[in-house]
Amino acid sequence: MKTVIITGASTGIGKTIAQLFLEKGYNLVINSANAANLANTYNELNNPDKVAIVPGDISLIETGKKLIETAVLRFGSVDVLINNAGIFEPKSFLDVEEKDLDLFLSINLKGTFFTSQSAVKQMLQQGEGNIINIGTVLVDHAINGFPATAPISSKGGIHAFTRQLAAEFGKNNIRVNAIAPGIIRSPLQAKTGVNNADSLAGLHLLNRIGETQDVAELALYLAESNFVTGEIINLDGGHVAGHSI
Template identity: 80%
Template structure:
């Protein structure tokens, strides 16, 4: 049986890196991407398994990057079975301070990147017997928080949630499953970039009274990749953040 191949965008740190590591550990071929060549090279050597690992640097907001990822996967490994659209940017800014360039940045990297990378991957999956696309959204699309103004990035993530369901509908008959993961607060380098130096101070947002780890998200991504009868779902992995509130 031929080894499966996964593409993971935004894989040099945080959630993407953990997803790439788990898929390698489970025996997949993996193609990793990051906008930063320096960070990508460091991660490439840390992950090991270089007989099953390939790297493609580039801004995912440029459709050429997605095409290059699929081309490299095909040249090196011969298939594209899983695409994890993890690359993205997120930072809070009050709505009245958002400028056009701010919104464009989130739409280009988050929504456009997911959209056109998926388009290229689906073209290849149609030549195979299907595949799995896993998008990364956020629980904040459906569960807004006063005091954390992030209308611009959340608007782009809302587009990803909608895209997920539309693609699942359009390509279900082709055995292409499309799902999204909506994380709560996860301990990643991204937290520091959003002004949260210690993610644990946000533990109280979750019923489990802790923040998530990148490995938690990776386990769900792997489950979705392997599931043959799950599509069109947006799955919260948030320690109960959306289900209810702690009151004490």
Template identity: 65%
Template sequence: MKNQTVIITGASTGIGKGITSYFLEKGSNVVMNSSNEENLKKTYESLGAPSNAACLAGDVSNPKTGQKLVALALEKFGSLDVLINNAGVFAPKPFLDVDESDLDYYFNVNLKGTYYTSQAAVSEMVKQNNGSIINIGTVLVDHAIDGFPSSAPITSKGAIHALTRQLAAEFGKHNIKVNTIAPGIIRSPLQGKIGVEDADSLAGLHLLNRIGETHEVAEAAYYLATADFVTGETINVAGGHTVGHAI
């Protein structure tokens, strides 16, 4: 991946920041995106304001944001090799309390954001007959939890899992690989945002009896970015979350 160009959405915090840091250390060119311009600038500076990174703030649910990200990648680095659709929102809410605004919120950011940004990237990857798209889903799509009611965001993430397979089928002939990473509980600011004060208290949801770290998701993303014979797959980075529990 050295000198290859990667677009990472939701790059300013949590998993996205971890992936960004990892790829920069490997010598990749990274186009960083976040809907929050201030957070994006702070993250860029905290990473040492690297010359092999460029920033573009924007809401991925707007199709123009994906187009601008691709244009920036080509203008600054001359190529687009990998897209990592990490930008997303997630919070629990009981099914009977979910209203139209909730569904619009999750589907706009999670599904439409992934969809539109992938459209922009694929249009360029088809020209070069090569590329890799990595979507971030969740193990909760395949392993629901009664005590964590989140039908709205999980439905939007489930759609991303399905989109991954369909795009892999449609664009395999163009050597474009499309895969999903499904994280378990990963240490990030997300836990605090959804009211989990002690993320480590959720360790028992994983057979390894601990929660994951952002660099472990980044390692999986790097593998998929370099894998030439893996497509249409969902890779669980979840410490055995979908297999059983350590309680």
């Protein structure tokens, strides 16, 4: 029986990942900064024997530590960590203030970094483990009409962090990969001012946007793979591969 920790699991991609992993028999430790949303998701999952919740801001190192401690105390191990928690918001480069950049770096990069650090300490004791980070295709394929230098800078750090961590701990059988989604139908779109996510379908060669289930299925594959590490996998309907004209 394996245990997965999922940050940012109360809505959208994280919630769908939680639902799929629970269906596949995993024990879950789920997190969100929004305690009310997290409690709602916990109730929807309706499996208290296999699900534990840890509300808290992932930019705080103590939140990551508590996630690992909860997983070990409740279920005995930390087999998979999915660093899904993150924020994303467009803002013109010339309007970005120090507090804006600090916020993205703290939640997106710092949260991923130090939660992974706590997880790796436990995984070393176990002799193996698996970490899955969430980046974005916009690191490799920027969009003129979507100014987002601050969040993309933090996501670029996650991409670099993924490969370096995989290199440092591959010999310990700790696999580290990242998923770089394209446009995915989720509550995040409305938060970034996109009221009709399907209007962005043309960014993808498949001429449609992705679903949260697509991300969840790739996360499950990576969680169960024994020979994939150091990869940034674009899940983007062809966004990075080419252009439609």
